[in-house]
Amino acid sequence: LNGILAGDRLMLSKAITLIESKLSSDKILAEIILKQISPKTGNSIRIGITGAPGAGKSTLIEALGNYITQQNKKVAVIAIDPTSSITKGSILGDKTRMDSLSNNQMAYIRPSPSNEYLGGTNEVSREIIMLCEAAGFEIILIETVGVGQSEALVRGMVDFLMLLYLAGSGDELQGIKKGILEHANYILITKADGENLENALSAKNELISALQITPNNGVVVDSFSAFNQQDIENLWKNILEKINEKSENGEISKKRSNQKTTWFHEIIERKIVEAFYANSEISKNIDSVEIELKAGKIDTFEAVNEIIRKLNF
Amino acid sequence: LNGILAGDRLMLSKAITLIESKLSSDKILAEIILKQISPKTGNSIRIGITGAPGAGKSTLIEALGNYITQQNKKVAVIAIDPTSSITKGSILGDKTRMDSLSNNQMAYIRPSPSNEYLGGTNEVSREIIMLCEAAGFEIILIETVGVGQSEALVRGMVDFLMLLYLAGSGDELQGIKKGILEHANYILITKADGENLENALSAKNELISALQITPNNGVVVDSFSAFNQQDIENLWKNILEKINEKSENGEISKKRSNQKTTWFHEIIERKIVEAFYANSEISKNIDSVEIELKAGKIDTFEAVNEIIRKLNF
Numbered sequence: 001l002n003g004i005l006a007g008d009r010l011m012l013s014k015a016i017t018l019i020e021s022k023l024s025s026d027k028i029l030a031e032i033i034l035k036q037i038s039p040k041t042g043n044s045i046r047i048g049i050t051g052a053p054g055a056g057k058s059t060l061i062e063a064l065g066n067y068i069t070q071q072n073k074k075v076a077v078i079a080i081d082p083t084s085s086i087t088k089g090s091i092l093g094d095k096t097r098m099d100s101l102s103n104n105q106m107a108y109i110r111p112s113p114s115n116e117y118l119g120g121t122n123e124v125s126r127e128i129i130m131l132c133e134a135a136g137f138e139i140i141l142i143e144t145v146g147v148g149q150s151e152a153l154v155r156g157m158v159d160f161l162m163l164l165y166l167a168g169s170g171d172e173l174q175g176i177k178k179g180i181l182e183h184a185n186y187i188l189i190t191k192a193d194g195e196n197l198e199n200a201l202s203a204k205n206e207l208i209s210a211l212q213i214t215p216n217n218g219v220v221v222d223s224f225s226a227f228n229q230q231d232i233e234n235l236w237k238n239i240l241e242k243i244n245e246k247s248e249n250g251e252i253s254k255k256r257s258n259q260k261t262t263w264f265h266e267i268i269e270r271k272i273v274e275a276f277y278a279n280s281e282i283s284k285n286i287d288s289v290e291i292e293l294k295a296g297k298i299d300t301f302e303a304v305n306e307i308i309r310k311l312n313f
Numbered sequence: 314l315n316g317i318l319a320g321d322r323l324m325l326s327k328a329i330t331l332i333e334s335k336l337s338s339d340k341i342l343a344e345i346i347l348k349q350i351s352p353k354t355g356n357s358i359r360i361g362i363t364g365a366p367g368a369g370k371s372t373l374i375e376a377l378g379n380y381i382t383q384q385n386k387k388v389a390v391i392a393i394d395p396t397s398s399i400t401k402g403s404i405l406g407d408k409t410r411m412d413s414l415s416n417n418q419m420a421y422i423r424p425s426p427s428n429e430y431l432g433g434t435n436e437v438s439r440e441i442i443m444l445c446e447a448a449g450f451e452i453i454l455i456e457t458v459g460v461g462q463s464e465a466l467v468r469g470m471v472d473f474l475m476l477l478y479l480a481g482s483g484d485e486l487q488g489i490k491k492g493i494l495e496h497a498n499y500i501l502i503t504k505a506d507g508e509n510l511e512n513a514l515s516a517k518n519e520l521i522s523a524l525q526i527t528p529n530n531g532v533v534v535d536s537f538s539a540f541n542q543q544d545i546e547n548l549w550k551n552i553l554e555k556i557n558e559k560s561e562n563g564e565i566s567k568k569r570s571n572q573k574t575t576w577f578h579e580i581i582e583r584k585i586v587e588a589f590y591a592n593s594e595i596s597k598n599i600d601s602v603e604i605e606l607k608a609g610k611i612d613t614f615e616a617v618n619e620i621i622r623k624l625n626f
Contacts, residue, residue: 260613267614300577
């Protein structure tokens with residue numbers, strides 16, 4: 001606990017490993033830690049960064065992360081990756097990515113988690129964010145891959161959601177769903193440099209005109225090159241302005257309050273299911289019903305009813 | 314029921330809408346239908362098709378789907394898209410996609426669902442597959458977007474998983490995770506035609522050499538062009554061969570049996586949580602604890618304990 005609160009990265013990493021663990025002894029310890037650090041959380045700026053593979057997420061995070069630390073702010077980078085359930089991370093691995101940021105003393109990079117969670121990615125990620133906040137990280141960048149369920153997860157735990165989009169990668173708008181546009185605060189057309197600049201600018205215009213047909217909630221669309229210092233400065237300035245706005249009109253505190261409630265319900269729902277399976281009589285019952293189900297003696301609904309009718313809240 | 318079993322698409326669509334509905338009256342009806350059709354399910358070949366936006370999923374599905382119907386087999390196409398919670402589908406919309414397949418009398422295309430589900434995408438998708446099987450569709454193509462949690466969902470409900478990958482779309486291998494390779498049965502490097510052919514072939518080789526460093530489970534890597542009739546024929550031939558193999562060595566029946574058990578647990582877990590919230594005393598309790606939580610009088614763990622300690626299985 002002292003280590004985490006003092007910003008010791010090794011202790012922070014150990015605590016995150018506890019949170020990700022499936023062992024019930026680890027879970028108990030993790031809960032004690034979370035309860036203790038709870039008052040020290042909630043004070044960071046949480047920024048979600050999402051986009052398809054190859055959209056330039058790592059490059060942006062490295063550029064933006066280093067720039068933020070130059071402004072004397074501590075940055076933590078968290079990856080939410082619910083995909084890899086058997087082996088760790090990506091083929092290239094997290095270590096070869098974000099080389100300079102991972103050597104930056106003001107930054108902490110937590111690689112993709114290695115296990116499938118019992119308790120759900122959502123809840124674990126929420127708790128990792130809290131640990132980083134308790135360790136004094138002021139800006140949390142939460143990276144997630146792809147256009148899929150992961151956005152929906154991330155959206156619920158950040159103050160600000162950026163969608164990265166690589167121009168010229170096939171069917172221009174196909175991958176961008178209205179649902180995402182409505183939740184994104186910022187859409188960046190990446191790799192707006194060299195021979196890709198023209199592509200990026202035309203994709204930007206295409207998107208802006210597409211946005212006009214949707215219920216626009218003030219999303220910013222811009223092109224971006226991680227090799228252009230001005231672009232990085234502008235991006236950070238715009239993010240801070242937007243967050244300031246959302247902070248002043250009460251949007252952020254409302255969001256935090258909702259996130260707290262969501263987290264409360266996530267924990268409760270997990271605990272109910274855990275308690276249910278932990279009951280030895282129910283557990284024996286499930287085993288015997290499963291055998292009948294597999295043998296084709298009863299159908300799935302009969303099996304469910306067999307278990308549920310004994311429930312008594 | 315008669316309509317579904319007779320293969321009436323309008324009735325099939327209506328039944329799917331019931332399954333997707335959140336209304337409890339619809340849920341009851343949906344459960345009755347599922348119970349009735351249950352014996353008529355499980356006889357299709359279920360193929361998952363996944364890849365990032367722009368990877369060529371729609372193009373492949375249209376080409377493969379039309380080819381399959383020429384072999385006198387009925388094809389259903391289902392999209393699993395947990396993203397769009399506010400508005401329907403993609404900007405381009407599902408109707409403008411797969412033009413010729415959607416006019417094919419042997420095919421049924423179910424567009425992306427329009428609602429966020431109470432019961433989870435997983436369970437709903439499983440049930441939609443069952444409905445299509447009961448309506449006599451012999452091949453079910455299950456499409457999902459992106460490299461994210463959606464693969465993990467799809468993997469658990471198909472016999473065969475294809476991963477589509479567009480060569481030349483930035484950092485070649487970055488987006489392909491080991492976890493996916495281990496679960497994919499087939500990796501297709503798409504758009505292997507025209508000036509992209511060379512890219513596709515070198516990406517194929519790159520992948521094959523990357524695969525050698527992972528626990529290889531017999532995944533096939535191939536290049537593919539939807540405009541090359543030979544490629545389509547080869548793909549279908551290879552899929553059938555692989556499925557035949559998996560059928561003969563008992564892999565498929567084992568998978569189906571596991572899927573049944575998973576579905577059983579999904580329903581139980583949903584029902585437990587539903588029953589929990591439906592209890593009026595618990596519900597009142599949660600409301601009052603939530604108020605204290607929002608006011609900062611108690612922390613999240615105290616709030617959880619307040620609710621959980623009254624649980625009695």
